[in-house]
Structures are given as structure tokens and as C-alpha cells.
Amino acid sequence: MSSIAEATIDEICVVACAEAFRGDGEILCNPIGTVPIVGGRLARATFEPDLVYTDTVAVLPANNFPVGDPDAPKVVESWVPYRTVFDIVWSGKRHVLMGASQIDQWGNQNIAAIGDFRQPKAQLLGLRGAPGNLVNHTTSYWVPNHSTRSFVASVDVVSGPGYDRMRALGSPSNRFHEVRRVVSNLGVFDFQTDDNRMRIASLHPGVTVEQVVEATAFELADTDEVAETRLPSEEELHLIREVLDPGGARKAEFR
Template structure:
């Protein structure tokens, strides 16, 4: 007889939500000892960093772009701008120091993790406006420090919770985060240091960039998704080499750590189902 007050486990409990999937896929790519910066609306990014610290990268440190707090220790996701982070942080940097690091230090940060309104074929991102600037369809949060982070960090990641032709566009409507610019060596020719996007993760797959053309390439396809689905949901032609592998989904231990050590309140499941 089932006790009525005990929540019974269902098969869906073992399946990652979109937010959990993206966090795990990002976390796997981070190395121990690296320095990362994340912005304000960054639940997935924060979860990825803290999960990596629970797994292969215990000495990775992330800094709050809006608050300057370093590695606040919590078992749940809290806005990186929240002052409650201060008490459990390893360090706290004030705004002048933050500006020095973000805007002037080439390759001080190993990487940044960003979301976007749009990403294009060469990994340029837009967080400002969709459509004509005078009569926009959508206004985003603006550039903030994104231009400097994309330009000066050693690499960056893009996490998108939607994958459709409006998000994956041939060319961004407003270029605020430089990726590989026009492809090839155009980033370096524009005077930017080596770097650019490493991975784009979406609900349909994982994408990287072909080394010569610097065009977006299908790295893996999520289970249950077809290559044709991805092509139809993308506003430009992706590079496809052979038959892309199926994405390795989150392992039970990765989900256990994520849900019991990083996101005990289930924010990723609630906000990104």
C-alpha cells in the first residue's frame, strides 16, 4: 500500500530538464584552476560552474560580473548580483578592480559564459535588439561588459534555451559580442586577440566551430533529435562532417550532484523545463 503523503518517484525524475542538460554539457568542458566570469541572469551558467567545482574542477573560480563576488558557497542558485552572496564568498572585488579585469586585461579570464537573443554562423552574439533599432521587435538587456568579455577572454560559451531561426541567424541584428566576426582570420585582422566562441549549447544539440572557416559546426545531436530538425531550426547552413554523434546525456552522478549540492531548490527544472 502506497503511503499518501510520500511523493513517489517517477521516470521523469531521472530525466534532465533543458536547464539541467545545458548546465551539465557546459560543466564538462571546464578545467581545474580556470577563471570564469558570469553575468546577472545566469542560472544555467552558475549551475555549470558550481557543478564543475563538484566534479573535475574543484579549484575553478567564478566571479560575479555585476557584484564582484568570487565563489560564493551555496547549495542553491541565487542571482549573482544578490548581496547575500558576499558573506560566503572567498573574495570580493570592487567596481574599479572589476573594470580593470573586464575591460583591459587580455586573457585574464579563461572564459565567459553568455546567453543571447541571437547567435550567428560565426558565433557573434546579440543581446541588444532584434529588428530595426528605431522600431525594434525585441529589446534585450544591452551590451554591458559583453563586448569586452567576448573580445578579451581566452574563449567563451553561449547557452541558449531555444533553438529556432530567430535565435540562430545568418548575421546578428546588432553585433555586441564579437565571435569569429566574418569567419577565417577576420577576428585577428580586426585587431582582436585570439579567442572567440568554443561551444554553443541548445535544446537540440552541441555546436563548435570548424577550425579554418570558423563557421558553426554540429558537434553532437541530442537523443531523439534529427539532423534535419536542427537544419530546419537554424537560419543558416551548418557545417556537418560525416554523421555527428549523439550527445552523451547527463550521468546519474552528474544529476545527483547537480540536484543535491548545486540546485537543491530545483530552479533549473522549474525555470527551464
């Protein structure tokens, strides 16, 4: 399987993002960022055909089409302006895979600001939709630059609440909360532990536990026997390279 040996880190991350949507069925697959978008479209083109996904403007396209090409032909199956996106968020029929400037061991995510929010050192995007996403439907994260600056002991602002916050909130407010997985350039992480602390689910080929521990400012669970992240199949490599991202836009997120 020579082509599998040739899979590069961006392609491995695309597949790890696609895997976040496995089992989701007929819901809105809403990845944000290039690697997540290619991953979401890959999931839909392969093992999760019932997903619907957005063109990131205002429609749901029913066909496979490349990222970064506004003129790509689309088979439109529905209209989803922003107002409808919020309606879908609140309905729960959505799984968002979004970025995190900071994330902690409970899955608390920050995309709002670095420093004190009252007068931040760096104003980032703002809360955006993170507060509503987390309490209404499944969420996953993509962090292309795994380091102690992104995997932090404590986030400066909680945009998307993690498991400790939701435990404190209790039932019934926490009933729709799920942080499914965190994909970074080093591995895949989830919260399948007794107390929902982040653990290593798998590491990408060539990445060591020591390397990840070094790049993470909190203690990760399950560092003993670590699996390797699944490699892309030949079909997946073909779809990524020839159909979904022929221009290689996904590679720009690794810097």
C-alpha cells in the same frame, strides 16, 4: 544506471554548460543565467576544482551553494565588485557563458536590440559587456530556445563579435578571441571547422539532425556523423538536484 536514464533535458544542458569550462584551470568562471550558473558550479564541484566563481553580487564563494537562495551560507574567498570584474575581463582570466537573443554561423551574438538599432522593434539589454568580453577572453553561449529566430542568418546588432568579424580585424586585435561552444536545448555547437563556421558538436538524446537543421536559419557544418551529448553521471545528478539547484530553478529557462 537507472538514474542516468532519468536525466532530463535541463540536467543534460547543465552538464553541457559545465563542459564548456573543462581545461580552464584557475580563472574566473562567469556564467550568466540559471542553467549556465548551475553548470559552472558543477564544473567547479567536479572536474575543474581550480575555477573561481562569482555569487553574482560581489564576492567569490569558495563553497558549493544553491542557486536562488540569497541566504545560503557562503565561504568568501575574495571580493569582486563590478569594477574588479571589468579589470578581470581585461586581464583575460575569465570565461563568460552568457545568453544570445540571436546568434549566427560565425558566432556573432546579439543581446542589444531586434530590428534597426536606431529605433528598434524591441530594445533588449543593450551591448552590456559583450564587446569587451569577446576581444579579451573566452566566451561561450547558452540559447534555451533553439529556433530560426535565435539561430539566424544574420544578427540585427553584433554585441559579441564572431569569427568573421575577428578575421576581418586581424592580428593582434583578434588574439584573445575564442567562442568555445554554444549550448542550446537541442545540442552543443562549436567552431572547430576549417573556416570557423558553426558545426554540430553533439546533439542531445532524442534530437535529430533534421530537427536541428529545421530550427537553424543557416547551414550547419558536420551534419553527417553526429555524436550524442554526454549524459550526466550519478554524481553530477546528485550535485545538480540536491546541492546546486534543489529548487529546480533551472527548469524555468525551458519554455
